[in-house]
Amino acid sequence: MTVDFNAIPLSQLSIGSSCRIGEIGLNGLLRRRIQDLGITPGTTVECLRRGPSGDPTAYVVRGTTIALRKEDAYQINVFPI
Amino acid sequence: MSITTEKDFLQELNKEAETIRLSYVTKLGDRIIADIYKNAEQISKNVILNDTNKKNWTLKLDNYLTSKIFGYPFMLLVLGIILWITISGANLPSDMLATALFSLQEILSRGFLDLGAPAWLHGILVFGVFHSVAWVVSVMLPPMAIFFPLFTLLEDLGYLPRVAFNLDNLFKKAKTCGKQSLTMCMGFGCNAAGVVACRIIDSPRERLIAVLTNNFVPCNGRFPILIAIGTIFGVGALTGQLQALAVAGIITGVILIGVFVTFAVSWILSRSILKGEASSMVLELPPYRRPKIASVVYRSIIDRTIFVLKRAVSVAAPAGAIIWIVANTYIGEISILNHLAGWLNPFAQAIGMDGYILLAFILGLPANEIVFPILIMSYISSGTMIELESLAELRLLFIDHGWTWLTAVNVMLFTLLHWPCGTTLLTTHKETGSKKWTLAAFIIPTTVAFTVCFILTQTVRLLGLG
Amino acid sequence: MNKGHKMILREHFGIKAKSDQYVIALAGNPNVGKSTVFNALTGLRQHTGNWPGKTVDNAQGSFSFKDTDFLMIDLPGTYSILTNTVEEEIARDFICFAVPDVTVVVLDATSLERNLNIALQVMEITSKVIVCVNLLDEAKKNKITLNLPGLEKELGVPVVGTSARQGIGLDKLKEMLYLAVKEQVIFRPRQLHYSPEVEEAIAQILPKIEQLGLSDYLHPRWLALRLLDNDEMLLRKVSAYLTANSDDDIYREVSMAL
Structure with missing residues (x-):
């Protein structure tokens, strides 16, 4: 495994590209929620589309589509693939 | 182990667990979830033989339905089409039901007379109870029997989460949750159901805002008022399908006003008594699925239509009796109803309506469906008209009582914005468990309705337009 | 646990099963056709309300199969049962403390990986689990093929494939429930591997x-x-x-x- 120092916030992932989940900076209920939906460290996530007014953004996670707000996605670090 | 030693033991156990937890750098809870998913991943890899699940229908549809260009127009279009189908489809069965039920009323009436029943009994049962029930059934049943299946269809198709996805950004600006739009959709059917649907919102603050503002979406009980007035005063000259289309346009406009007020009130609440930041929103967008029509129709009729109708009828029957009594009991030369209407008249005039209209809204608290029959009944008992079969006659009746376009607009706005019905208030109390918030659910819309109608009326009068 | 105690625990959850009725819990993610399965099995013999003291919908319904009576409880649809929300807490507590005779976990065949999460969580609490892989029709449309016998081997509990909206596979599910309550099924739930x-x-x-x-x-x-x-x-x-x-x-x- 190569160490990748180029972690970016999930919110900055461009549409159509994929990433691996790194550290999740969220707290409380949301942190759990996100993990329960399968967004756990190491998971591959693809950025699918943004809402008509630019937010929220839909991501493909383990074969399902999950929409997150920019503010929340910002606190999830990812490694672009 | 006795209870006390057991408690000590549990405490000790918790402490030990905490020590272990703290001795690890990573949160053990996170690790556990990730590990369960690792197992799921492994199992899936072994049992999914082939998965070409990439370029499927859902992706293609969402390219349009949630796109920058088509996302919002499509939502409006869907709303417009549903209303148009509901309105134009309900016309004929409504007329047929009305004709049937009112001729039954005549037969009943004759029966009572033949049996020599006292006039008051005849009045209460036939003109009070039966008339109200007949009105509610003929006016409400057909649109509901069309609207609810259409709504359930959208639900089953998987379109509703897309509505939340499209609108979340607007709700975020009001510091609330996009899922509020789903509770609003439900409110079109019945606000009490909409209030219950607010359970899907995680943040208690945002849930409460959704509960308090659900009423600004007109429910099925209020649609008939909007449709009738929209038809009478808005598009009287048009006929047939064109008319239904124009009415659907007017109603869509009214709904947009309601949506705007929802945003505005949510925005204000988030910055005043329910101050707070927008929390997060995690929304799954499930794949679109072809609905089973039979089960859609079955469920929407059984679960929703019959449920709402039963409730409406059970309220309309006693209310009809009471209103007949109020309209036909005289104190001096004037009936109680007229006394009340006269007393309310100055307030009502200030907001561009009359005492009878305001009284009808007040007496209609148990259920919005009976506002119109109350109004008609009180106009009739104070006027000369007896028969009322078509909208043209209704128009004459209203104009006889001094209605102008301004009255019509005010009644529509008041219908949209005024206090929730009794059932919705009861439901609000059940869901929030608080008298204070139930009171707020009454006061907020009431204030909004009076303010909006007052400002509109005074402005129009000042400008000499009305 | 003696039978009386069990009944008391169930009553705490608002469940009044007759003494000869087997209690079946129905768990799973939202949007997986859980209520379709529930409706298909119980038909009109349902009772809906709230969970005691909670503003969360509760639906129970009964059905019979081969002269055996079942009472099915539709648990709230959740992604997890680690109790972050009221719904999850209800689902978890019910499985833990109301001790259903069998818990059926409904999975969406088109997103097995995500859905397995809750199945694995339930299987850690109780071994009496039947996994119902629903929406096989949708999976077929999306050209997803699943090896259900393989899944059964991986999980160590019975797996039944259904397309509940078409009514396909429900008889198999009932048969499996029957065999399970008559103790003719061996449950050996997979032991999860943790780091x-x-x-x-x-x-x-x-x-x-x-x-x-x-x-x-x-x-x-x-x-x-x-x-x-x-x-x-x-x-x-x-x-x-x-x-x-x-x-x-x-x-x-x-x-x-x-």
Whole structure:
């Protein structure tokens, strides 16, 4: 495994590209929620589309589509693939 | 182990667990979830033989339905089409039901007379109870029997989460949750159901805002008022399908006003008594699925239509009796109803309506469906008209009582914005468990309705337009 | 656990099963056709309301198969049962403390990986689990093929494939439920593999948990995991539910615990 120092916030992932989940900076209920939906460290996530007014953004996670707000996605670090 | 030693033991156990937890750098809870998913991943890899699940229908549809260009127009279009189908489809069965039920009323009436029943009994049962029930059934049943299946269809198709996805950004600006739009959709059917649907919102603050503002979406009980007035005063000259289309346009406009007020009130609440930041929103967008029509129709009729109708009828029957009594009991030369209407008249005039209209809204608290029959009944008992079969006659009746376009607009706005019905208030109390918030659910819309109608009326009068 | 105690625990959840009725819990993610399965099995013999003291919908319905009566409880649709929300708490507590005779977990065949999460979580609490892989019709449309016998082997519990909207596979599900309550099915739920640090932590706390003497009711390993996940409330509930002798006791203990 190569160490990748180029972690970016999930919110900055461009549409159509994929990433691996790194550290999740969220707290409380949301942190759990996100993990329960399968967004756990190491998971591959693809950025699918943004809402008509630019937010929220839909991501493909383990074969399902999950929409997150920019503010929340910002606190999830990812490694672009 | 006795209870006390057991408690000590549990405490000790918790402490030990905490020590272990703290001795690890990573949160053990996170690790556990990730590990369960690792197992799921492994199992899936072994049992999914082939998965070409990439370029499927859902992706293609969402390219349009949630796109920058088509996302919002499509939502409006869907709303417009549903209303148009509901309105134009309900016309004929409504007329047929009305004709049937009112001729039954005549037969009943004759029966009572033949049996020599006292006039008051005849009045209460036939003109009070039966008339109200007949009105509610003929006016409400057909649109509901069309609207609810259409709504359930959208639900089953998987379109509703897309509505939340499209609108979340607007709700975020009001510091609330996009899922509020789903509770609003439900409110079109019945606000009490909409209030219950607010359970899907995680943040208690945002849930409460959704509960308090659900009423600004007109429910099925209020649609008939909007449709009738929209038809009478808005598009009287048009006929047939064109008319239904124009009415659907007017109603869509009214709904947009309601949506705007929802945003505005949510925005204000988030910055005043329910101050707070927008929390997060995690929304799954499930794949679109072809609905089973039979089960859609079955469920929407059984679960929703019959449920709402039963409730409406059970309220309309006693209310009809009471209103007949109020309209036909005289104190001096004037009936109680007229006394009340006269007393309310100055307030009502200030907001561009009359005492009878305001009284009808007040007496209609148990259920919005009976506002119109109350109004008609009180106009009739104070006027000369007896028969009322078509909208043209209704128009004459209203104009006889001094209605102008301004009255019509005010009644529509008041219908949209005024206090929730009794059932919705009861439901609000059940869901929030608080008298204070139930009171707020009454006061907020009431204030909004009076303010909006007052400002509109005074402005129009000042400008000499009305 | 004796039968009387079991009934008291169930009544706490608003479940009034007749003494010859088997209680079946229905769990799963939202949007997987759980209610379709529920409606298809119970038909019009349903009763809906709220969970006691909670504003969460509760639906129970009964059905019979081969002269055996079942009472099915539709648990709230959740992504997890680690109790982050009221719904998850209800689902978890029901499976833990109302001790359903069998728990059916409904999975969406088109997103198996995500759906397996809750199945694996349920299987850690109770071994009497039947996995119902629903929406096979949708999976077929999306050209997804699943090896269901393989899944059964992986999970160690019975797996039934259904397309509930078409009514396909429901008879098989009923048959499996029947066999399960007549104890003609062997449940050997998969033991989850955790990373070394979690296993190590479990090993540290397990002896202490075993001293609690609750192994007959709940898997000590699962209790250990919940404790390591900082679920302090659970232990208090465990002792409240399992040591109480009457309904009043439970209410008092549980409300004290809360």
